[in-house]
Amino acid sequence: MSKITKAFENRKALITFITGGDPDIETTEKLVxxxxxxxxxxxxxxxxxxxxxxxxxxIQEADQRxxxxxxxxxxxxxxxxxxxxxxxxxxxxxxxxxxxxTYGKERFLTRCAECGIDGLIVPDLPFEEKDELADLxxxxxxxxxxxxxxxxxxxxTLIAKEAKGFIYCVSSLGVTGVRSEITTDIGxxxxxxxxxxxxxxxxxxxxxxxxxxxxxxxxxxxxIVGSAIVKLVAKFGKDCVEPVSEYVHSMKxxxxxxxx
Amino acid sequence: MKKGRFGNYGGQYIPETLMRAVQELEKAxxxxxxxxxxxxxxxxxxxxxxxRPSLLYYAEKMTRKxxxxxxxxxxxxxxxxxxxxxxxxxxQVLLAKRMGKTRVIAETGAGQHGVATATAAAxxxxxxxxFMGKEDTERQALNVFRMExxxxxxxxxxxxxxxLKDAVNETMREWTTRMDDTLYVLGSVxxxxxxPTIVRDFxxxxxxxxxxxxxxxxxxLPDAVIACVGGGSNAMGAFYxxxxxxxxxxxxxxxxxxxxxxxxxxxxxxxxxxxxFHGMKSYFCQDEYGQIAPVYSISAGLDxxxxxxxxxxxxxxxxxxxxxxxxxxxxxxxxxxxxxxxIIPAVESAHAVAYAMKLAPAMAQEQIIVVNLSGRGxxxxxxxxxxxxxxxxx
Numbered sequence: 001m002s003k004i005t006k007a008f009e010n011r012k013a014l015i016t017f018i019t020g021g022d023p024d025i026e027t028t029e030k031l032v033x034x035x036x037x038x039x040x041x042x043x044x045x046x047x048x049x050x051x052x053x054x055x056x057x058x059i060q061e062a063d064q065r066x067x068x069x070x071x072x073x074x075x076x077x078x079x080x081x082x083x084x085x086x087x088x089x090x091x092x093x094x095x096x097x098x099x100x101x102t103y104g105k106e107r108f109l110t111r112c113a114e115c116g117i118d119g120l121i122v123p124d125l126p127f128e129e130k131d132e133l134a135d136l137x138x139x140x141x142x143x144x145x146x147x148x149x150x151x152x153x154x155x156x157t158l159i160a161k162e163a164k165g166f167i168y169c170v171s172s173l174g175v176t177g178v179r180s181e182i183t184t185d186i187g188x189x190x191x192x193x194x195x196x197x198x199x200x201x202x203x204x205x206x207x208x209x210x211x212x213x214x215x216x217x218x219x220x221x222x223x224i225v226g227s228a229i230v231k232l233v234a235k236f237g238k239d240c241v242e243p244v245s246e247y248v249h250s251m252k253x254x255x256x257x258x259x260x
Numbered sequence: 261m262k263k264g265r266f267g268n269y270g271g272q273y274i275p276e277t278l279m280r281a282v283q284e285l286e287k288a289x290x291x292x293x294x295x296x297x298x299x300x301x302x303x304x305x306x307x308x309x310x311x312r313p314s315l316l317y318y319a320e321k322m323t324r325k326x327x328x329x330x331x332x333x334x335x336x337x338x339x340x341x342x343x344x345x346x347x348x349x350x351x352q353v354l355l356a357k358r359m360g361k362t363r364v365i366a367e368t369g370a371g372q373h374g375v376a377t378a379t380a381a382a383x384x385x386x387x388x389x390x391f392m393g394k395e396d397t398e399r400q401a402l403n404v405f406r407m408e409x410x411x412x413x414x415x416x417x418x419x420x421x422x423x424l425k426d427a428v429n430e431t432m433r434e435w436t437t438r439m440d441d442t443l444y445v446l447g448s449v450x451x452x453x454x455x456p457t458i459v460r461d462f463x464x465x466x467x468x469x470x471x472x473x474x475x476x477x478x479x480x481l482p483d484a485v486i487a488c489v490g491g492g493s494n495a496m497g498a499f500y501x502x503x504x505x506x507x508x509x510x511x512x513x514x515x516x517x518x519x520x521x522x523x524x525x526x527x528x529x530x531x532x533x534x535x536x537f538h539g540m541k542s543y544f545c546q547d548e549y550g551q552i553a554p555v556y557s558i559s560a561g562l563d564x565x566x567x568x569x570x571x572x573x574x575x576x577x578x579x580x581x582x583x584x585x586x587x588x589x590x591x592x593x594x595x596x597x598x599x600x601x602x603i604i605p606a607v608e609s610a611h612a613v614a615y616a617m618k619l620a621p622a623m624a625q626e627q628i629i630v631v632n633l634s635g636r637g638x639x640x641x642x643x644x645x646x647x648x649x650x651x652x653x654x
Binding site: 050051054057100170175 | 276280420426436535538549
């Protein structure tokens with residue numbers, strides 16, 4: 001069982017996302033262990049991309065800030081290596097295919113394995129194109145995370161059969177960002193996944209409050225929180241570590257309270 | 261070869277949320293491309309509404325002055341709405357209608373594709389929303405007003421470079437929120453499969469007509485077909501019929517802006533590298549970390565950091581040649597064609613004219629060049645005036 005799948009054992013996992021290098025590398029480096037200490041079971045670090053088409057405005061702007069600040073893929077690899085010396089929390093990179101492709105797929109995955117990245121989320125790599133990375137990831141012991149969406153329907157079976165680590169279950173149509181309510185039948189999506197695989201299923205897109213986190217955790221194996229955290233980073237800048245930690249803690253409590 | 265691939269290029273690199281939408285489109289297209297009723301209706305629209313076939317004009321004065329190959333202009337600028345864009349849009353909006361959609365969305369750079377989409381939407385009673393980079397809404401203000409007159413809603417895009425690439429991003433984002441009643445009418449031979457194939461098929465009428473018309477007037481094939489390339493739909497349309505005719509040189513003209521050695525250019529084949537973006541594997545202007553470059557061209561329609569995947573393959577195999585043309589050269593050709601033949605071309609098309617002006621004198625008098633005049637220049641008059649330092653109020 002991979003380190004990522006293990007993070008779901010005996011608990012409903014809280015997965016938190018931040019954009020690497022926003023507002024700067026030093027702050028990201030502090031945020032990762034702080035979020036782990038506050039209750040995050042897995043942490044996604046976004047490698048900023050100039051044109052993140054699956055993202056809403058909050059994460060788009062974070063990517064822009066990071067890129068303007070000069071953040072590069074190499075800086076994030078070095079940062080992850082430093083984090084790994086103090087924290088064992090499972091780490092994932094989230095980025096688009098082009099930064100990986102242009103860096104060199106083999107070189108990218110080798111660096112991931114060297115510095116201790118456990119998983120990879122690539123929103124513009126659907127099932128039909130996963131050959132681009134699947135074998136390389138397998139060889140380097142990095143879980144390539146599959147995504148399912150409310151439009152996936154019969155594709156869920158196809159996707160779930162080959163899923164690794166966990167399945168990223170997109171809660172709603174549209175792009176990332178905070179939503180006031182989630183109307184998709186998450187329970188049904190998760191049930192469909194469970195018919196074909198034991199790989200855990202975590203729900204993301206639009207989850208911002210402890211109550212939402214609790215109700216999504218009841219229906220699935222974990223909850224992914226991104227834009228709400230990135231908003232706090234935008235608001236507090238370099239001083240975001242404490243407010244983000246408090247927020248992550250409150251989300252964890254929301255999940256625990258709902259799923260005891 | 262894998263589905264939707266042109267050699268190594270193409271593919272479907274899009275979020276899972278959109279996969280159902282592109283698969284639904286692919287299925288519908290596979291059905292309707294062989295459906296006689298659909299093809300008949302499209303043909304009638306092209307003839308009675310768009311004004312096809314477009315003329316193949318012998319530019320006699322230009323030929324005489326340049327002193328070399330015979331120059332013909334394929335007059336896509338004479339189509340309804342003033343460019344080749346209408347060919348593809350009539351096809352896609354009709355397809356959307358058959359698929360039961362009630363709303364179309366589209367991106368636009370210079371506004372030609374936006375105006376064409378708004379036009380077809382008005383004709384076929386569809387709701388229409390257009391995404392256009394804020395910078396482009398300013399440099400092409402007249403086209404924004406045109407789209408609004410036609411009943412479309414225009415969204416100025418303020419993210420990123422506020423130009424065509426960001427308009428594509430925004431249209432894709434919009435599509436992920438609403439697929440059931442909406443089709444993304446893509447403007448060029450780009451994006452995820454099946455778009456590059458669909459758009460090429462709807463544009464290949466250009467090359468087909470060129471072949472028929474030139475055979476009729478000259479009794480032989482042209483020696484070269486020249487077209488401008490942003491995403492590359494007018495070029496793909498002009499080239500397609502000739503890919504299997506090795507004697508015909510195919511030449512795509514890329515926007516080199518201030519020059520290929522200056523960062524302000526949009527010459528994808530000259531300066532780009534293979535990557536994956538906007539749903540396709542192709543060549544893109546980008547940095548060493550895969551960040552898409554903020555490209556530049558005087559023509560909003562060529563101001564795009566990528567090129568359609570079929571062009572990428574044609575370039576790799578050497579079947580087509582891609583050459584950079586600067587802003588200066590394009591503006592010069594814009595004025596030259598206006599004065600010499602009384603035809604004001606789109607500044608996009610002027611890139612192709614500029615290269616023809618270089619090539620023709622080096623060719624023999626019995627040789628023939630066909631330049632695809634993809635659009636008319638009304639929309640660019642103010643921009644050219646600004647370029648030349650003339651204060652002109654629209």
